[in-house]
Amino acid sequence: MDIIRTFEFGGFSCTVAFYPREEILPLDAELLVADLNTASLVLxxxxxxxxxxxxxxxxxxWPAVDSILKLAMEKGLARDSLMVAVGGGVVTDMTAFAASLYMRGxxxxxxxxxLLAMVDASFGxxxxxxxxxxxxxxGSFYPAAEVxxxxxxxxxxxxxxxxxxLAEVLKTAIIADPDMLELMRDKKEDILKRDSDIMxxxxxxxxxxKGSLVExxxxxxxxxxxxxxxHTFGxxxxxxxxxxxxxGAAVAWGMGKALDASVKIGLAESAWSKKIKDLMIDYGFQLEAFVDKDEIIKAMSMDKKKMRGKLRFILPVSPGDVRIKILEEDLIRSLL
Ligand SMILES: NC(=O)c1ccc[n+]([C@@H]2O[C@H](COP(=O)([O-])OP(=O)(O)OC[C@H]3O[C@@H](n4cnc5c(N)ncnc54)[C@H](O)[C@@H]3O)[C@@H](O)[C@H]2O)c1
Structure with missing residues (x-):
């Protein structure tokens, strides 16, 4: 086991660590949730x-969560029983939700x-x-004790x-870790081979x-x-x-649009924006989408409702620096 860190947020403590495959399943697990593609990954x-x-x-x-909860009740799991999820973000989100409800947690x-669940969904x-x-x-806020x-x-x-x-990895690199962007540029082949050390x-x-922002x-x-x-564009x-x-593909497209917006309003330099977009294209992300502008604007208004009328965009400024900005509809249209 190689502990990355123990994070503290909202009164919870979450230890994140790398494990060898054969030791990854906790010995005291009582209920295990997986899906048909991930169940066979662990013994x-x-x-x-x-x-x-x-x-x-x-x-x-809800029906999937209901089935987890009913089984837990049927089998007499207690509040200190351990639920474990093995899977992508769908499985980890649902199991965590079920665990947050069962016996009040x-x-x-x-x-x-x-990869998305490793770098994002399972943690935070x-x-x-x-x-x-x-x-x-x-849903709820209910961090796992361990990832x-x-x-x-x-x-x-x-x-x-x-x-x-990988889109989420690129996103994190743009937000706060310029060295990781360089690593992604230098080690592309190893990354695409999914070499375990580089991953x-x-x-x-x-x-x-993510941990420092969530803390x-x-x-x-x-x-x-x-x-x-x-994500707003995506x-x-x-x-x-x-x-x-x-x-991921939509978020990568959205990051391209956010970079374009930054350049357009003079927040970011176009040479830097181009360097990042070239890297994204190199990894196989598509930065052009042939879609109806009106439909995109309409779809964004759904997000706007969620934000009580204010559509905020995260805009990259320079390596490791991003800002939250409100953009006018005309400007958004000009980018599409
Ligand atoms: N809670 C959060 O903070 C958070 C953050 C980001 C995303 N999410 C959620 O995560 C979900 C997306 O997660 P996802 O991208 O992992 O999707 P997913 O869980 O649907 O997994 C994608 C596919 O890959 C398969 N799979 C997973 N691991 C595998 C493996 N090692 N080998 C072979 N197949 C494997 C799955 O069975 C599935 O078919 C969304 O529901 C999203 O809302 C949550």
């Missing part, structure tokens, strides 16, 4: 109660298996499910899902950045919002294309 002892979900965002609804350890305390088409509208990571799991992830996670370096750096702002009232770089593109653009 599950017979005496553990396990729930295996159908993979995918469509499952991230039982023990929880998350074992993320997708946000749990939740979708309500019909509305993403993450029901256990094994970069070796990334080997079986599809290219599309791997790239999804461990990237994951560690991402978690340290000062668990409930996203301030600086935690910086982690939403590329969410709109996902919605307009009926989720044909995956989350």
């Amino acid at each position: 599950v002892p017979e005496d553990i109660i396990s729930v295996t979900l159908t993979p995918g965002e469509k499952e991230k609804q 039982c023990r929880l350890i998350l074992i993320p298996t997708s 305390g946000k749990t939740g499910i979708d309500a019909g088409p509305y993403k993450n509208t029901i 256990r990571i094994c970069p070796e799991f990334l080997k079986t992830l599809s290219d599309r899902e791997f790239l999804n996670g 461990a370096q990237l994951i560690r750096r991402c978690l340290l950045v 000062e702002d668990l409930r996203e009232k301030g600086r935690r919002a910086l982690l939403n770089l590329g 969410h709109a593109l996902e919605a307009v294309t009926d989720f044909e653009w995956s989350h």
